[in-house]
Amino acid sequence: MSEPECAGLVPGSGIAQGPFARAEEALLSSLDALGRLEKLDALIGPVQRVVRGLPLGRFRDVLHGLPIGHPLHPALVQVPMGAWLSAAVLDVVPGTRRGARLLVGVGVLTAVPAALAGWVDWAEQHEDQMRTGLVHAVSIAVAVGLYARSWVHRGRGRTARGKMLGFAGLCAAGTGAMLGGHLAYRQAAGANKSEPVPHLLDEGWHPVGRVEDFPVGEAVRRELGEVPLLVVRQAGGSVQVLAGRCSHLSGPLTEGTIADGCVECPWHGSVFRLSDGANIRGPATAPQPSFQVRVDGAGGVEVRLPGAG
Numbered sequence: 001m002s003e004p005e006c007a008g009l010v011p012g013s014g015i016a017q018g019p020f021a022r023a024e025e026a027l028l029s030s031l032d033a034l035g036r037l038e039k040l041d042a043l044i045g046p047v048q049r050v051v052r053g054l055p056l057g058r059f060r061d062v063l064h065g066l067p068i069g070h071p072l073h074p075a076l077v078q079v080p081m082g083a084w085l086s087a088a089v090l091d092v093v094p095g096t097r098r099g100a101r102l103l104v105g106v107g108v109l110t111a112v113p114a115a116l117a118g119w120v121d122w123a124e125q126h127e128d129q130m131r132t133g134l135v136h137a138v139s140i141a142v143a144v145g146l147y148a149r150s151w152v153h154r155g156r157g158r159t160a161r162g163k164m165l166g167f168a169g170l171c172a173a174g175t176g177a178m179l180g181g182h183l184a185y186r187q188a189a190g191a192n193k194s195e196p197v198p199h200l201l202d203e204g205w206h207p208v209g210r211v212e213d214f215p216v217g218e219a220v221r222r223e224l225g226e227v228p229l230l231v232v233r234q235a236g237g238s239v240q241v242l243a244g245r246c247s248h249l250s251g252p253l254t255e256g257t258i259a260d261g262c263v264e265c266p267w268h269g270s271v272f273r274l275s276d277g278a279n280i281r282g283p284a285t286a287p288q289p290s291f292q293v294r295v296d297g298a299g300g301v302e303v304r305l306p307g308a309g
């Protein structure tokens with residue numbers, strides 16, 4: 001006898017019926033399948049090397065969004081998407097040709113910094129995220145190309161063709177936006193992976209060992225319930241404790257490099273200050289949860305995370 005499977009329900013909204021339900025399921029499956037499309041890997045390696053080799057200096061961290069504490073790319077894309085959507089509205093309103101062309105041009109120009117921020121984020125992601133991200137980028141590149149041609153045609157008085165190209169561009173941009181949403185929310189690219197930490201811990205003080213368990217200057221892993229911790233004892237005697245999984249993509253900070261009061265993540269090189277978890281270098285844009293530490297008279301080390309529980 002076969003096992004019951006959710007009493008005939010299908011994945012998806014549960015609203016669509018018949019062929020629409022199957023279409024909805026197929027859409028979700030194909031979006032998920034993009035992340036497993038290994039054929040894209042031949043392209044991903046060379047493109048990643050190019051993006052990582054761009055001489056951006058500390059501006060790379062600005063593009064990641066480190067100064068604002070979350071990825072910059074989703075904020076920047078509001079400008080071209082808003083301009084293009086507004087142009088589409090004007091395209092169906094009589095007497096607004098000049099305004100529509102201006103908005104199409106604004107969208108093309110402002111897509112450039114948005115794309116640059118997206119590429120630098122993309123170059124530091126997991127394989128499945130990079131595959132989806134590559135298709136997302138191609139969709140947006142097609143949109144930019146269509147809108148650029150639309151702007152040229154509109155300028156030469158071929159308004160009808162310009163509008164057609166604009167609506168085609170909007171379809172491509174919409175597809176890209178859907179893939180961007182999948183990347184951000186389904187695949188969690190850009191989300192702060194340390195956010196759940198306070199919710200996984202009980203409030204109060206917890207023992208993690210004795211001072212002599214922690215060799216000076218070395219990264220030691222401890223676990224507090226489900227949460228791994230990075231414990232480092234400094235030469236001056238202080239013991240510093242951060243959540244052990246990197247806020248960027250959960251890299252193991254306990255395998256990172258300890259130097260100058262900081263830890264560098266072994267996966268993509270984000271740097272966090274050990275004393276307070278502050279985010280010194282990207283691609284991470286969120287700090288690491290930092291624990292208060294106390295040592296009792298017998299050398300027992302206890303930690304407490306403010307806000308836990």
Ligand code: FES
Nearest residue numbers: 246249251265268
């Ligand atoms: S997981 Fe990417 S920098 Fe840590």
